[in-house]
Amino acid sequence: MRYPLASWSLAAPLLAYAALLWWRPVAFLLVLPCVLPAWDLGLWTGWMMVGESDFFVLTTIAVLLIRAPPALSDLVPRGLPGAVLLVFVASWSIATIAGLASPLGAPPSDNAFLRPDNALRLAKGLAEALALLPFFRQRERSHGDAVAWFGWGMALGIAAVTVIVLAERALFTSILDFTGDYRVSGPFSSMRVGGGHIGAYYSLALPMALCLVRLRSRWLGAGLLLLTYLLGGYGLAVTFARTAYAAGAIGAGVAGVGWLCASRPAGGRATWGIVTLCAVPLLLVMAALALAASDTGMRNRFAASAADLVTRESNWQAGLAVRDSGMLADLFGMGLGTYQRAMLMRSPVNRPSDIVVRQDGEGPYVSMRVETPFFLGQKITVPAAGTLHFTVRARSADDGATLNALLCDKVLLYSDNCRGIGIPLKSKDTWQTAAIDLPVAGLGRGWGWFHRLVELSVFGSPAGHHIDLRDVRLVDDAGQTAVANGGFTHGLDRWIFTDDNHVSWRMLNEYLMLWFETGGVGVLAFLALSGAAMAGGMRAAGQGAVTGAAVAGSVASFLISGLFDNVLEAPRLATLFFLVCLCGQMLWDRRSATND
Numbered sequence: 001m002r003y004p005l006a007s008w009s010l011a012a013p014l015l016a017y018a019a020l021l022w023w024r025p026v027a028f029l030l031v032l033p034c035v036l037p038a039w040d041l042g043l044w045t046g047w048m049m050v051g052e053s054d055f056f057v058l059t060t061i062a063v064l065l066i067r068a069p070p071a072l073s074d075l076v077p078r079g080l081p082g083a084v085l086l087v088f089v090a091s092w093s094i095a096t097i098a099g100l101a102s103p104l105g106a107p108p109s110d111n112a113f114l115r116p117d118n119a120l121r122l123a124k125g126l127a128e129a130l131a132l133l134p135f136f137r138q139r140e141r142s143h144g145d146a147v148a149w150f151g152w153g154m155a156l157g158i159a160a161v162t163v164i165v166l167a168e169r170a171l172f173t174s175i176l177d178f179t180g181d182y183r184v185s186g187p188f189s190s191m192r193v194g195g196g197h198i199g200a201y202y203s204l205a206l207p208m209a210l211c212l213v214r215l216r217s218r219w220l221g222a223g224l225l226l227l228t229y230l231l232g233g234y235g236l237a238v239t240f241a242r243t244a245y246a247a248g249a250i251g252a253g254v255a256g257v258g259w260l261c262a263s264r265p266a267g268g269r270a271t272w273g274i275v276t277l278c279a280v281p282l283l284l285v286m287a288a289l290a291l292a293a294s295d296t297g298m299r300n301r302f303a304a305s306a307a308d309l310v311t312r313e314s315n316w317q318a319g320l321a322v323r324d325s326g327m328l329a330d331l332f333g334m335g336l337g338t339y340q341r342a343m344l345m346r347s348p349v350n351r352p353s354d355i356v357v358r359q360d361g362e363g364p365y366v367s368m369r370v371e372t373p374f375f376l377g378q379k380i381t382v383p384a385a386g387t388l389h390f391t392v393r394a395r396s397a398d399d400g401a402t403l404n405a406l407l408c409d410k411v412l413l414y415s416d417n418c419r420g421i422g423i424p425l426k427s428k429d430t431w432q433t434a435a436i437d438l439p440v441a442g443l444g445r446g447w448g449w450f451h452r453l454v455e456l457s458v459f460g461s462p463a464g465h466h467i468d469l470r471d472v473r474l475v476d477d478a479g480q481t482a483v484a485n486g487g488f489t490h491g492l493d494r495w496i497f498t499d500d501n502h503v504s505w506r507m508l509n510e511y512l513m514l515w516f517e518t519g520g521v522g523v524l525a526f527l528a529l530s531g532a533a534m535a536g537g538m539r540a541a542g543q544g545a546v547t548g549a550a551v552a553g554s555v556a557s558f559l560i561s562g563l564f565d566n567v568l569e570a571p572r573l574a575t576l577f578f579l580v581c582l583c584g585q586m587l588w589d590r591r592s593a594t595n596d
Contacts, residue, residue: 004045004485004493010052014059021063026139026149028060032132033153033208033579036572037201038160042189043412043453044379046495048112049121053572057128060135070134074141081585084532088525089130091332095518096123098335104342110356110492113193113505114344118337125574133582140586147547147583151211154576155228158205161186161198162231168411169238171445171452183240185412190570192412194502197570199244200561202236204577206248207255207553213546242305243564251557258541258549312508312564315350319507322346323516333519340505352504357491358468364488365470370460372501376469377410377457378483378494382440386477391435392458393471396425401465403458407438409445410455412498417442420457425467438474456483506569510562513569530555533584540587551584 003010020027036053064070076082099119109115140146165186169175173182188197209228215221236248322342324334334342340352353374356367368376382388394403406420423434444454456474460467472486484494499505507513514523534555540548558577561567568574 255553536588
């Protein structure tokens with residue numbers, strides 16, 4: 001496996017992190033909750049199965065096994081939490097094996113969603129959380145502060161993600177403009193086919209920031225908490241996601257109630273000062289959401305809720321229509337990662353597009369089956385002035401196919417300031433060379449190194465056509481090449497596909513998606529895991545641990561996020577959620593609140 005970008009850009013941070021871990025093993029509880037959401041170069045690498053954060057997780061495990069190995073007692077929780085976790089892991093393992101071994105056929109593909117190993121991509125979130133669990137338990141056993149450190153890391157992650165969000169909005173709209181419909185994607189390249197991953201992240205992370213009150217300096221903790229909620233509230237607001245708004249508000253409310261319980265003196269009542277302090281997180285989140293909801297763009301989204309519900313109901317019906325019937329599927333599902341293949345092979349609607357790298361006597365080429373608004377793009381660097389000269393060889397076995405090439409300012413979901421042309425493929429099933437000039441004036445606006453991202457996108461039209469591409473070139477006036485891997489000799493490295501037809505790739509409900517892929521056992525096991533984590537958090541809050549309130553609010557918000565989206569489809573987000581659940585399980589056996 002070859003890293004598509006400069007090797008030092010990944011190796012240097014990993015070496016620095018390894019040195020930090022060797023010096024202070026507890027640092028992983030700060031670094032990982034920040035790296036998991038914020039460090040994602042998938043827009044540039046094109047990778048889907050593996051990301052930069054996976055290397056940080058592996059580095060953590062390798063260094064800590066040598067530097068501070070856990071005890072045998074740290075490997076598996078005991079009692080009820082251990083039993084619940086064992087059942088969930090068993091159901092997830094069965095679903096993973098079923099997904100890998102599924103007889104559901106699909107053509108060979110380089111689209112990770114349409115391959116059997118998509119099961120491994122989805123299982124990765126739980127696997128990484130389980131691999132990290134012994135080190136969490138070791139720190140909690142020896143110092144009693146693992147959950148607090150993890151919460152501090154989540155607060156750091158909120159700040160990092162919001163900096164990226166602020167940069168995106170500064171470049172593509174305006175930091176304080178809430179009237180438009182520009183929805184940020186931030187560092188979540190997993191939103192390439194839609195999804196509310198960034199909104200689910202904010203609603204998951206914000207309650208965990210309550211752990212900041214455990215800092216030794218209460219004034220410092222209060223100040224950092226206020227700053228974190230201001231940043232996170234803003235980030236959540238500019239997702240313009242209705243479900244994320246509800247999840248954020250409910251999560252903050254649950255955390256606030258838990259904080260109130262944790263702040264009550266033994267056998268007495270909470271003071272008005274404590275009650276007021278407990279209301280601060282909820283009030284900050286609600287204020288940010290109310291500000292966003294009061295403007296035109298969000299009012300329009302609320303007005304469209306009824307129509308969007310009809311779309312979701314149609315999506316749910318189409319997904320359930322291709323599901324296997326019978327006791328085995330009802331109990332254990334069809335397997336992780338099988339939904340998209342089932343839609344491709346069985347559904348007359350919402351069939352996903354596909355892409356595959358093939359070989360012939362001339363070398364590799366890309367073949368695209370176009371069912372939806374499906375784009376193959378690459379982030380490029382454009383010169384300050386002049387023209388980029390685009391050439392490509394293309395063909396189609398279908399009549400009436402057109403290859404389109406666009407050069408646009410684009411992060412992930414929205415294109416702006418585009419220029420390009422459609423190229424009719426007139427010679428059926430024959431390679432033809434197309435060449436167009438694309439002026440760069442106005443592209444990549446910004447200030448110095450801080451500028452808009454620019455993407456070259458190619459796509460086919462109309463739907464129902466196959467298009468093959470090879471020898472993609474983009475050269476400036478000085479003869480410098482702007483496109484990497486244009487010959488596809490390294491597969492789809494540096495290329496990223498996006499799709500505007502989001503309902504082709506998921507059921508827009510986490511629980512229906514779990515029912516489809518993991519069956520009734522999987523759904524019940526997931527709810528049991530989440531319920532045990534919330535119960536452990538509230539139990540600890542009742543004993544005076546504010547960390548318990550944070551965990552309970554975080555889990556509650558994530559459960560709400562799943563009502564109208566498949567939030568576990570993003571492995572990094574799944575890893576964070578499962579780590580929060582494991583924190584709740586660790587708090588279940590908390591004997592006292594002396595460390596809070």
